[in-house]
Amino acid sequence: MTYVDLVLERLSTDDEREALIAGDTRLTRAQARDLLFRLADGLVQRGIGPGDGVAAYVGNTPEAVLLTVAVHLLGARLVYVPPEPGPGELRALIERADVAGVVVDPTFSTRLDGWHLADLPGDPVERTPAPDFTTVMYTGGTTGLPKLAVHRSDDRWTASATTPPMNLLCNTLITHGSGAGATRLALMTGSKLVLGPSTFDADAFVRLARDEQINATMFVPPMMYEVLDHPDCPGPQFGVVIVGGSSLAPKRLRQAIEKWGPVVNQRYGMTEAMVITTMPTTSVDLDQPDTLRTVGKVNPVMEVEIRDGDVWVRGPHVMDGYWGEPPLSETADGWFNTGDVGYFDSDGYLYLNDRSKDVIVTGRTSDNVYSRLLDDFLITLPGIRQAAAVAEPDEALGEVVHVFLVTEGPDVDVDRIRDSVVAELGALYQPRGVTIVPRLPLTNVGKVDKRKLRSQFR
Incomplete structure (x- = not known):
């Protein structure tokens, strides 16, 4: 049957x-x-x-x-x-x-x-x-x-x-x-x-x-x-x-x-x-x-x-x-x-750390940054509603961390965000780039479209 x-x-x-x-x-x-x-x-x-x-x-x-x-x-x-x-x-x-x-x-x-x-x-x-x-x-x-x-x-x-x-x-x-x-x-x-x-x-x-x-x-x-x-x-x-x-x-x-x-x-x-x-x-x-x-x-x-x-x-x-x-x-x-x-x-x-394709490989020793762990931590910070971390190409390090944030207001202390990330997850996870957006792009099924975010750096 x-x-x-x-x-x-x-x-x-x-x-x-x-x-x-x-x-x-x-x-x-x-x-x-x-x-x-x-x-x-x-x-x-x-x-x-x-x-x-x-x-x-x-x-x-x-x-x-x-x-x-x-x-x-x-x-x-x-x-x-x-x-x-x-x-x-x-x-x-x-x-x-x-x-x-x-x-x-x-x-x-x-x-x-x-x-x-x-x-x-x-x-x-x-x-x-x-x-x-x-x-x-x-x-x-x-x-x-x-x-x-x-x-x-x-x-x-x-x-x-x-x-x-x-x-x-x-x-x-x-x-x-x-x-x-x-x-x-x-x-x-x-x-x-x-x-x-x-x-x-x-x-x-x-x-x-x-x-x-x-x-x-x-x-x-x-x-x-x-x-x-x-x-x-x-x-x-x-x-x-x-x-x-x-x-x-x-x-x-x-x-x-x-x-x-x-x-x-x-x-x-x-x-x-x-x-x-x-x-x-x-x-x-x-x-x-x-x-x-x-x-x-x-x-x-x-x-x-x-x-x-x-x-x-x-x-x-x-x-x-x-x-x-x-x-x-x-x-x-x-x-x-x-x-x-x-x-x-x-x-x-x-426990899942990340999608393999979303892992950011960075640093002099090519260490792994698990973007999901960073996403989850960022939204615990005051004023941040949504977050998506992706790899940004870098000539010296291969990739660096770039985060896209949806915030509750226009006043965002980027240095405070970086310091909080380092204190919680370590220097490897420190965002080199931070972009504030009104919303994160989604696929038609409703998932955050990280491929579209990464395409902005091509």
Whole structure:
């Protein structure tokens, strides 16, 4: 049994119960089930069958969510296409993905041509779900070429079906890992799924949380920070808040727990390897600061090893490999290097120092500056709301530390900031450059875009 079987099972009961909501569209379970089969039929009429690739370049709409299920219903290969890549990279992604068709939503973007989502539905032909399907997800490559992580169908997600129904608000794009996971969880559990805008907006979150009586949601950290800073930030109405996708500042985690209660759960994972570790709030001790820094303990179905400081993982949540490349089972015995630098403590809790690509290598002896540690420390200083440390090229030292800061006012004592960093983290971490910005650039999924910050020095 796959998640598609469970979705159809949920949509076949309690017909008038609301299932999918976005903007002015509100679909009951019966309406969602009917549209799911009509979208599948539209794909069949266009020649899509088991194993064929279908690229989805869509935003956060009920129709788009059901499209992704329809592709899997047919046993086809779903290729999520996010909006971040530039025109050349976008074309390369589609070419490399070897798809039979591209479904686009012009109300979301007109950068790609394809079958219009609104024109896709055919007849309400009921079909038995295929036993196998594939999901392909984009992830930026260090070479500049798009990389496509391949995940095969299995039953690892169906254990979540025992979760009671919720009113779940999806904040990230459904074509990203967290958004795809949130929509799948909601449909499997028979929850009411409320879709936030395709581009996150804290005002919209506050309104939807109130109007739709949201009791479950997922954030990437910068989104959560915006909500916590909002003048109308919701109180303790949530039964569960999941946060992951990038590093979480301990100060902000404490703030979230104090605001919403012991419901904030961290998950460490990535496109290539989902749900590596978990850290429930019940394991956090606010009197023990280290419990705010860890990403938790290893998911029981996963294996994690530290090799030369890098975090390696293996297990059912790890991708098969990259599309067009040999599978991990052939090249690395199933192991995958996450690109994160970390360590375990004596109790089995995993701590992440930084992303390998974000480590700043500086000094006469080429020492490592872990930008995440500096980011987390900087926002504990008075007047600093957000911080991002990146490498700035330097002829003498190779790289030096440059920090971008979002502050509460125009008066910033840069010397005081430097002195505080040296006192806490040492001279190696002292910022050579400090830039005050009104906001940090974010990717479409809501993560701080350090690559864009680094590009300012080219």
